[in-house]
Amino acid sequence: MSSIAKKKGFGATLWDYLTTVDHKKIAILYLAAGGLFFVIGGIEAMLIRIQLAQPDNDFVSAGLFNEIITMHGTTMIFLAAMPILFGFMNAVMPLQIGARDVAFPFLNALGFWLFLFGGIFLNLSWFMGGAPDAGWTSYASLSLASPGHGIDFYALGLQISGAGTYIGGINFLVTIINMRAPGMTYMRMPLFTWTTFVASALILFAFPPLTIGLFFLIFDRMFGGNFFDHTMGGNTIIWEHLFWIFGHPEVYILILPAFGIFSEIFALFSRKRLFGYSSMVFATVLIGFLGFMVWAHHMFTVGLGPTANAIFAVATMAIAVPTGMKIFNWLLTIWGGSIKVTTPMLYALGFIPSFVAGGVTGIMQAAAPLDYQLHDSYFIVAHFHYVIVGGVVLAILAAVHLYWPLMFNQMLNETLGKWTFWFFFIGFHCTFFIQHFLGLMGMPRRVFTFGANQGWDTFNLISSAGAALMAIGVIILVINIIITVVKNVPVGNDPWEDGRTLEWAIPQPVPFYNFKQTPLVRGLDTFWIEKQEGNKEGMTYAEPVSDIHMPNNSFIPFVMTIGLFIAAFGALYNGEKDWAIPVLVLGLAITLGSMAVRSIKDDHGFHIHKEDLMNDEGGK
Amino acid sequence: MMKGLKKWRLFSLLAALTIFLSGCGEEYLSTLTPAGQVGRDQFNLLLLSSAIMALVIIVVVIIYVVALVKFRRKKVGEDVIPKQVEGSHTLEIVWTVIPILLLIVLAIPTVYYTYKHADVAAMDQVDEEGNKTNVTVNVKASLYWWEFEYPDLGIVTAQELVVPTDQKVYFNLKAADVKHSFWIPTAGGKMDTNVENVNQFYLEFDDASASLEQGVFYGKCAELCGPSHALMDFKVKTLEPEDFNAWVETMKTNEHVAEGELASQGEEIFNTSCIACHATSGAGTTGGMGPNLATFGDRNRVAGFMSHDEESLKKWINDPQLYKPGNLMPQPETINDGEKFSEDQLDALAAYLMGLSVEK
Amino acid sequence: MSHDAQVYVRSQTEFEYIKQKRKKDMRNQVTTFAIMIFLTLIAFTTVAAGFSVYLIVPVILLLAAIQVVLQLYYFMHMSEKNHQVAAFFLYSACLIAFTFILTFLTIIWWG
Amino acid sequence: MDFNKKYTPQTWPDHPEQVTLEGKNKFLGFWLFLGGETVLFASLFATYLALKNKGPSGMTFSTDTLFELPLVFVMTMLLLTSSLTSVYAMYHMKNHNFRGMQTWLAITVLLGLAFLCLEIYEFNHYVHLGFTYGQSAFSSSFFTLVGTHGLHVVIGLGWIILLMLRNAKRGFSLYNAPKYYTASLYWHFIDVVWVFIFTVVYLMGVVG
Numbered sequence A: 001m002s003s004i005a006k007k008k009g010f011g012a013t014l015w016d017y018l019t020t021v022d023h024k025k026i027a028i029l030y031l032a033a034g035g036l037f038f039v040i041g042g043i044e045a046m047l048i049r050i051q052l053a054q055p056d057n058d059f060v061s062a063g064l065f066n067e068i069i070t071m072h073g074t075t076m077i078f079l080a081a082m083p084i085l086f087g088f089m090n091a092v093m094p095l096q097i098g099a100r101d102v103a104f105p106f107l108n109a110l111g112f113w114l115f116l117f118g119g120i121f122l123n124l125s126w127f128m129g130g131a132p133d134a135g136w137t138s139y140a141s142l143s144l145a146s147p148g149h150g151i152d153f154y155a156l157g158l159q160i161s162g163a164g165t166y167i168g169g170i171n172f173l174v175t176i177i178n179m180r181a182p183g184m185t186y187m188r189m190p191l192f193t194w195t196t197f198v199a200s201a202l203i204l205f206a207f208p209p210l211t212i213g214l215f216f217l218i219f220d221r222m223f224g225g226n227f228f229d230h231t232m233g234g235n236t237i238i239w240e241h242l243f244w245i246f247g248h249p250e251v252y253i254l255i256l257p258a259f260g261i262f263s264e265i266f267a268l269f270s271r272k273r274l275f276g277y278s279s280m281v282f283a284t285v286l287i288g289f290l291g292f293m294v295w296a297h298h299m300f301t302v303g304l305g306p307t308a309n310a311i312f313a314v315a316t317m318a319i320a321v322p323t324g325m326k327i328f329n330w331l332l333t334i335w336g337g338s339i340k341v342t343t344p345m346l347y348a349l350g351f352i353p354s355f356v357a358g359g360v361t362g363i364m365q366a367a368a369p370l371d372y373q374l375h376d377s378y379f380i381v382a383h384f385h386y387v388i389v390g391g392v393v394l395a396i397l398a399a400v401h402l403y404w405p406l407m408f409n410q411m412l413n414e415t416l417g418k419w420t421f422w423f424f425f426i427g428f429h430c431t432f433f434i435q436h437f438l439g440l441m442g443m444p445r446r447v448f449t450f451g452a453n454q455g456w457d458t459f460n461l462i463s464s465a466g467a468a469l470m471a472i473g474v475i476i477l478v479i480n481i482i483i484t485v486v487k488n489v490p491v492g493n494d495p496w497e498d499g500r501t502l503e504w505a506i507p508q509p510v511p512f513y514n515f516k517q518t519p520l521v522r523g524l525d526t527f528w529i530e531k532q533e534g535n536k537e538g539m540t541y542a543e544p545v546s547d548i549h550m551p552n553n554s555f556i557p558f559v560m561t562i563g564l565f566i567a568a569f570g571a572l573y574n575g576e577k578d579w580a581i582p583v584l585v586l587g588l589a590i591t592l593g594s595m596a597v598r599s600i601k602d603d604h605g606f607h608i609h610k611e612d613l614m615n616d617e618g619g620k
Numbered sequence B: 001m002m003k004g005l006k007k008w009r010l011f012s013l014l015a016a017l018t019i020f021l022s023g024c025g026e027e028y029l030s031t032l033t034p035a036g037q038v039g040r041d042q043f044n045l046l047l048l049s050s051a052i053m054a055l056v057i058i059v060v061v062i063i064y065v066v067a068l069v070k071f072r073r074k075k076v077g078e079d080v081i082p083k084q085v086e087g088s089h090t091l092e093i094v095w096t097v098i099p100i101l102l103l104i105v106l107a108i109p110t111v112y113y114t115y116k117h118a119d120v121a122a123m124d125q126v127d128e129e130g131n132k133t134n135v136t137v138n139v140k141a142s143l144y145w146w147e148f149e150y151p152d153l154g155i156v157t158a159q160e161l162v163v164p165t166d167q168k169v170y171f172n173l174k175a176a177d178v179k180h181s182f183w184i185p186t187a188g189g190k191m192d193t194n195v196e197n198v199n200q201f202y203l204e205f206d207d208a209s210a211s212l213e214q215g216v217f218y219g220k221c222a223e224l225c226g227p228s229h230a231l232m233d234f235k236v237k238t239l240e241p242e243d244f245n246a247w248v249e250t251m252k253t254n255e256h257v258a259e260g261e262l263a264s265q266g267e268e269i270f271n272t273s274c275i276a277c278h279a280t281s282g283a284g285t286t287g288g289m290g291p292n293l294a295t296f297g298d299r300n301r302v303a304g305f306m307s308h309d310e311e312s313l314k315k316w317i318n319d320p321q322l323y324k325p326g327n328l329m330p331q332p333e334t335i336n337d338g339e340k341f342s343e344d345q346l347d348a349l350a351a352y353l354m355g356l357s358v359e360k
Numbered sequence C: 001m002s003h004d005a006q007v008y009v010r011s012q013t014e015f016e017y018i019k020q021k022r023k024k025d026m027r028n029q030v031t032t033f034a035i036m037i038f039l040t041l042i043a044f045t046t047v048a049a050g051f052s053v054y055l056i057v058p059v060i061l062l063l064a065a066i067q068v069v070l071q072l073y074y075f076m077h078m079s080e081k082n083h084q085v086a087a088f089f090l091y092s093a094c095l096i097a098f099t100f101i102l103t104f105l106t107i108i109w110w111g
Numbered sequence D: 001m002d003f004n005k006k007y008t009p010q011t012w013p014d015h016p017e018q019v020t021l022e023g024k025n026k027f028l029g030f031w032l033f034l035g036g037e038t039v040l041f042a043s044l045f046a047t048y049l050a051l052k053n054k055g056p057s058g059m060t061f062s063t064d065t066l067f068e069l070p071l072v073f074v075m076t077m078l079l080l081t082s083s084l085t086s087v088y089a090m091y092h093m094k095n096h097n098f099r100g101m102q103t104w105l106a107i108t109v110l111l112g113l114a115f116l117c118l119e120i121y122e123f124n125h126y127v128h129l130g131f132t133y134g135q136s137a138f139s140s141s142f143f144t145l146v147g148t149h150g151l152h153v154v155i156g157l158g159w160i161i162l163l164m165l166r167n168a169k170r171g172f173s174l175y176n177a178p179k180y181y182t183a184s185l186y187w188h189f190i191d192v193v194w195v196f197i198f199t200v201v202y203l204m205g206v207v208g
Ligand code: HEA
Pocket: A137, A251, A252, A254, A255, A297, A298, A316, A317, A319, A320, A321, A323, A324, A325, A327, A355, A356, A357, A358, A359, A360, A361, A362, A363, A365, A366, A367, A371, A374, A375, A376, A380, A383, A384, A387, A388, A391, A392, B053, B056, B060, B098, B099, B100, B102, B103
């Protein structure tokens, strides 16, 4: 990243990134944007914890607090965790399967810009009359009653960024199905690729219900619809269903890639093949499937009746089985291995007890009668931060360290990495463990303050202190990144020395066309196999060097996104400002127009000729 | 022998858990100190599931720690290439079957209690004379207050639920504006109050609440409902059945007369400014714009969460928005000829309201 | 490589054969279409004839299902090879779609 | 190597839409997209079924009095036929008969337009009766479900017309064959959805 910047000058680099369709650069964009949103979401988390550090606090007002928690949840889930994972999928998955790029490079760029501008739109609400304040779940009766434009920003912003995610999901699916290198059978795919595959399938089926739910909300609030207005025959429970039909698979969209990352790490740093590979694949698919059959466990107290509650309770519990398979397979992977505790491995090791603790509280919540007590209490907050922070965020932090050399040809500092880990890890348990008890002691979630006489003071203070430790950890990470980027010491390929999969075999920095020759995959962990057989190059090839076809860069994805961004303002102010409808139409016209340009104009890409390839020794 | 040992282990684990957990939290608020059968069932489910989960965690952690100690690279040697094991069918079966068994152990009571706690068939039961055998309460949740109507007894109260002990109390739950959720942590789990339908469930209370620190159990709104969601508390007073019946009788018959000059002045102000929304008689049915104030003097809190004294009452009346943002009680300016209440007016109102009582 | 299509020149007999085959396929498609029209007619007539609701609803749903299968398998060529992945995802989608509709029909209303 | 290589009927591949990697990707990606669309319409149908005939107290509109079968029957026939005509278009694509394909597509477009006109007429009619979008939960869910389908028709038509115009002078290539193919898949899918709409919304609506 820095090396190009030096050669090209700022303007050219900027243009390059605005128009790029290269999965490696899009990965960097996802990582940067997602990282930024993570810090924003984290700062919001800090505000929450400051407010709740002591009883009857008035650090933020009641209304503002609701805006903060809503934006914290929404930002973290939609704009931080998922995009960062998308970043790693983009950076790693095509290399793992031996592909030149993803299936639809143009759409890949479009997906990114949609996500980014959806996120920007959502966050603009802070400056344009107030953020959404009905919780990230935005239950309909409250979200219809909420004054101002906050909820409109939520619905429109998520609609735009959701479209980006949906496009990304299809893209990954097609890439994995169609573009695997010769010999890369389904049962030889690295687990990160597998989990990307299943997570993308979940995106494919989970986002349409969200889209519909958000459309209903948009129509109800801005265009006179009546889906959720019970005086007009509407029904708010429809929103709850649609949201959770999306929402539950969504949490598996987050955790499955995290599982994939840890599977890579455990094998790599134990110098050992992943234990029970085929059952890992099976478990991944099963979790994905079951993920669609359990959404009503978020709705046990809604009053769906005992039969629905019982069915969904039992179905939910079933998920423990495939997840348990995974946990034990990881344990057996390190068992008998040669464990090297690097920073990524440290995260992986921290993940196991943390996630199991979070998972088993999930099973407790699945016991419906018990959930009547736990629902909407701090116990739930504890549960999902244990699985999300203890699972997804630890995976993200691990992957930042693990894949940094792959993405940037530099190594993050290991010592600082470990400091980050310990601060974050201790802070995390400190913050959230105690919240289980707060919940059991009767503290509801989403309260902007609490009275002093209820026995919650000390635990809340401890929780807030833990959050501060987490913040220190994150700040150390930021420092680490800055130092590394400034130093810019190249490390070459296979920096962890025990790389097993194709992405570590490719020369560094990764050429923009990825593989000069398509590799031939000869088994699971193909790089490891080649190394064990003494192959210095690390790859066997499936074809001689020949011309490579590459797609052209394009500015159209950006323009299309801007069109929707503009249109969203039109929709938002519909019925309030005269210019609303014209702006809406203008925005849509820009988007449709650029789509038309895209389909009318011939864009066949270009070729890199064989001779040039021969001379190119990697590098950019 | 092995079996006995295992049983003993499980038992002591449960015992330790019980002691540890009930040490947490306040007796009038915590789910860990259940005050009735429903809460106790759920607490037992908590104990059972915690024990299972503790077991799972212990097993995982043991394997984990041993692996971590035994197989560090420092220990096994820098250049050792471990055997590349593919997997093991036996192990796979073990860790599929054992969790399934554990889950079955949890699933059975789960399903049983799910049906048990949803059983409201006895709600409409009547004795020979056609009187309802059980107390039913219609709960209406509004932006940020609670109304409790006793349809069979012909009385209404607000903010403080009064229920008899030692019997099932049935609830019909509904929201008036946006969704809320009705939760008395000590008595049992919550149930949402939806806008478009009536939810039903029941709770039980063992003992009269008089012995508690505050004399009441705490109730909460458990569904985000707007800025003052956190302040939407209510209190629950449990009475022995005789006391309850006595309370009902006074509620039905009690005609309040303001005592003293100050209170009478207050009554006058109240009747010009407040009566449009607030009823002061407990006899009747639901439908007030604002909470029924018949039992105001007996309450434990002002506005559900402020301490019960004239000071907070006056503060509240003169600026409800400040204390409970987003609530629907008019600011004094809109009901008092465009001005705040004067100190004298406030004193009078406070005296009048504090005198509204069925217990004194 | 990826864009390079091997050009395969058919022999004249092969060419004739495949043309014939396509023609036959097309005739089958027209038959399929006739069946679809027929099914639609039945559906509309059962309703117009005013049979019992309990008869009509299952019958027209079944007819719709058959029609959709015809569309998918013949018009959209799902019967041809090369469609396994597509079929897998489409069936998954149908399964999920079915659960949604079932829940919305049953548990969204409490009676 | 070159997309614009000229083919003859004799050299034109059997599955021109799936010869290049781009074609394969488009083909598969589009099917996956249709999977997503299935779930999308399922959500709309589910909502419609839940809100059918629900409205403010005293609402007089209901499915059995509102809908008129003859109009729906004509619309159904138009759309079904257009599905067949697009099959004809693909038949000609396989035979490398560009003119034939364009002609059949043109017929498809005309049928689609006719359908669209009837739908607009129908909506307009309802609005005149007072059954407007905001009239009730029932009306919102009805217009959204059927309107989303209508929007798909509009997009499908736009897409096909664009393809026809763009390629009118260029003829076949392995670059545009997958585009034609996916457009026709899309058109069939629209028909699939309509089959459920006329069954679930109109026929089942009329029965009550
Ligand atoms: C990454 C995110 C993530 C993950 C992975 C999970 C995983 C699980 N979740 Fe969680 N959940 C959330 C994120 C997540 N959740 C969020 C965000 C919410 C709240 C949303 C909101 O309301 O705002 C939530 C809420 C939530 C609820 C609703 C609570 C309520 O509001 O009342 C329930 C109820 O059943 C639940 C259950 C589960 C279960 C059973 C799992 C299972 O998948 C866990 C499985 C794992 C294990 C069980 C551990 C390993 C297994 C073994 C070692 C084998 C042996 C184990 C046994 C025999 C038990 N979750």
